[in-house]
Amino acid sequence: MxxxxxxxxxxxxxxxxxxxxxxxxxxxxxxxxxxxxxxxxxxxxxxxxxxxxxxxxxxxxxxxxxxxxxxxxxxxxxxxxxxxxxxxxxxxxxxxxxxxxxxxxxxxxxxxxxxxxxxxxxxxxxxxxxxxxxxxxxxxxxxxxxxDFGWTQVDGAEKTKYFTQLRALSIQKAAPQQKAPPTDVEHLEEFHKVRWTRVPDLVERRKVFLQGGWAYVPAREQASIVFQEFxxxxxxxxxxxxxxxxxxxxxxxxxxxxxxxxQGFLAGVPSEWSAPEGSGEEIRADMIDELSRKHFPMCMRNLHDNLRRDHHLKHFGRLQYGLFLKTLGLSIEEALLFWRRSFSGYTDDQFNKNYKYNIRHSYGLEGRRANYPGKSCQQILTSDQPGSNDSHGCPYRHFSPDNLQTALLSMYASQGLTTADLPEIITTVKAGHYHVACTRVFEITHAMQGVKKGEGIGGGESVTHPNQYTTTSRQIERALVESVKMEVDGDVHMET
Incomplete structure (x- = not known):
């Protein structure tokens, strides 16, 4: 039964x-x-x-x-x-x-x-x-x-022949909470033998018994053979x-x-990001200065700072920054207001003739009327490479190491980034892991809000989209504000 x-x-x-x-x-x-x-x-x-x-x-x-x-x-x-x-x-x-x-x-x-x-x-x-x-x-x-992994199970006769050596491997794993090493062949764990060239990692760590070109692998190390085969x-x-x-x-x-x-290993795989629904506020033109200082990744912070300094951005810079702001939640009306104020050195006729159409086009209101999303990290890294006088692109990839360090301190020192953080970031950049460097900056600049090293933008995930960076930063701030508000309300309630 x-x-x-x-x-x-x-x-x-x-x-x-x-x-x-x-x-x-x-x-x-x-x-x-x-x-x-x-x-x-x-x-x-x-x-x-x-x-x-x-x-x-x-x-x-x-x-x-x-x-x-x-x-x-x-x-x-x-x-x-x-x-x-x-x-x-x-x-x-x-x-x-x-x-x-x-x-x-x-x-x-x-x-x-x-x-x-x-x-x-x-x-x-x-x-x-x-x-x-x-x-x-x-x-x-x-x-x-x-x-069929090409291994041979070691039989009782062979276990008896090499009992001392095989038992020694069992002694290696013995710990206070484990059973004592076997005293006879019957209690010896299972072993499989393969040619030693198949398990060089186990040979290097002295986890196997070698005899006549064969490696005797204990059952607990069997996975190494499987991994090597894979x-x-x-x-x-x-x-x-x-x-x-x-x-x-x-x-x-x-x-x-x-x-x-x-290109997926270069900057991760992007997600389509937009302003969170039900956030209780709209993105307006007069909010962008403050948002850039508190929540923007370096690529967008660089574009914003250059726009404020020069009152102009070249085509690919306007495209990269404009789609970012659009995806963040800036309406077409507010976008026209923002760009008109930013291009303060131009007359209304010049602005309308040279720039207004492209802004409306990016919102799907002109031309093909396509709804263009914000550019992902992968797109920024691999397309429309910037020249010496351009502001678009990824600073982690396109800035020299000296300029990158100067820019990082200039932009993020007020948020907690120090010179002690720079070697780790620069090492990551030199290895070509640009989005990992950006993720590390996010962790450093949000440490005061409770983000720990290794957490990334949540669950250990890395940054793969500028809007992802900004949206997560704003969500963290909003959660903290709500938490403080609840504490204050609770204290007032107790006093009354």
Whole structure:
């Protein structure tokens, strides 16, 4: 007779066998063969890239693995959920299909250079490791049994032959809260042997017993073999994909998508941001000076300061700043008022003739009448590169180190940034992690409001859009004001 728990486990196991993708873990050795739309092609890849880009940012910030794991799981929950086989009310196949499609699309995007391949493999391996660590023992066991990892289980005779050496590995892990090391072969943990070249990390850390070119790997270190197998398979697959990629050159629909995706590690994956609804206030022209000092990221603060100094911005500067203000919530009426006041050296006729049309065009009121969104960090970094006399672009990328440090202190010293913070920021910039540097500035300048190092704009997430930076900053301020107001109201109520 089976217990109710055993019956439930059998039922779940049968259900898993019906799934096209029966495991949360995947070595991605079988590409999806179904027809998919261009929209699915792009959306699946973008959601996966959001997770991988945040992993890349965590590398740049030297986060410990436990912290990286927490942040990655939170990102997966938002963009790439993966339910276990026990979640029978969830469409697990749909989740896993999206995961597989996103992975193979990103292979196409990141196979085109050795540097992109290296970064992609590192991020994908970390995602696989995070998921592996988050799986239950039964899920891991089922996955391992479904694949041939080329290892050989060490039998009793071999355990007896090398008992002293294998027991020594068990002694290494012994801790006060753990059981004593085994005294006989029967109580020795399981071991698998592979060629030592497959586990160089374990050899380096002296976690295996070496004999005749074989590495005897204890069960607790088995994951290292799995991770190495994942990495080597992915590296080989990316090289094969790179050779096949030229066949896609004639498909004008996919190449632009892949080009855009391959920029994802440069500045994360942008979100569409707008002023929060129900905030209780509109953005007006006379508010922008104060907002810039308190809430703007460096790119927009630089544009605003140059506009105030020169009473003019060149075309791409006006475009970048104008779309930012529009997305922040500045109406067309207030925008015309703001720009007219800012261009104080021009007559009404000059302003109307040379600038008014472009402002209305950006709001979708002229020309094609398209509703243009604010530019993301990725767009600012990769398009319309600034010349020596331009003000647009990303200061973290386009300023010299000396000018960047001077500008940072000039703009943010009043918000708590000091010279002691500059080395960390400049090091991050030199490594090419511009949005990570911007995120660190956000943390420093909002430390007095309770933002801690590593929190980013919430949950460890990095800045990927100037409006995201400003919106989050304003939300933090609004929450603090509401908190103080509640405390004051509470004190008044107690006095009465």
């Amino acid at each position: 089976f217990s109710s728990r055993q019956k439930a486990e059998v039922h779940i196991e049968k259900q898993a066998s019906w799934l096209k993708y029966p495991h949360k873990l995947n070595l991605y050795d079988q590409p999806p063969l179904e027809d998919i739309t261009v929209e699915e092609f792009e959306s699946c890849a973008i959601d996966r890239l959001r997770v991988l880009a945040e992993i890349e940012s965590s590398f740049a910030r030297n986060r410990p693995f436990d912290e990286l794991k927490t942040i990655t799981l939170a990102q997966c929950e938002k963009y790439l959920p993966m339910a276990s086989n026990t979640a029978i009310t969830v469409d697990r196949d749909a989740q896993r299909w999206k995961d597989v499609v996103g992975h193979f699309v990103l292979r196409l995007a990141f196979c085109r250079s050795e540097e992109l391949r290296r970064r992609f493999v590192k991020a994908e391996l970390t995602l696989f490791r995070v998921r592996y660590d988050n799986c239950s023992p039964s899920e891991i066991k089922d996955f391992l049994e479904s694949r 990495q080597s398979r992915l590296e080989n697959s990316l090289e094969m994909t790179a050779k096949a990629l030229p066949r896609l050159d004639e498909d004008t629909r996919l190449i632009p998508i892949l080009e855009n995706l391959s």
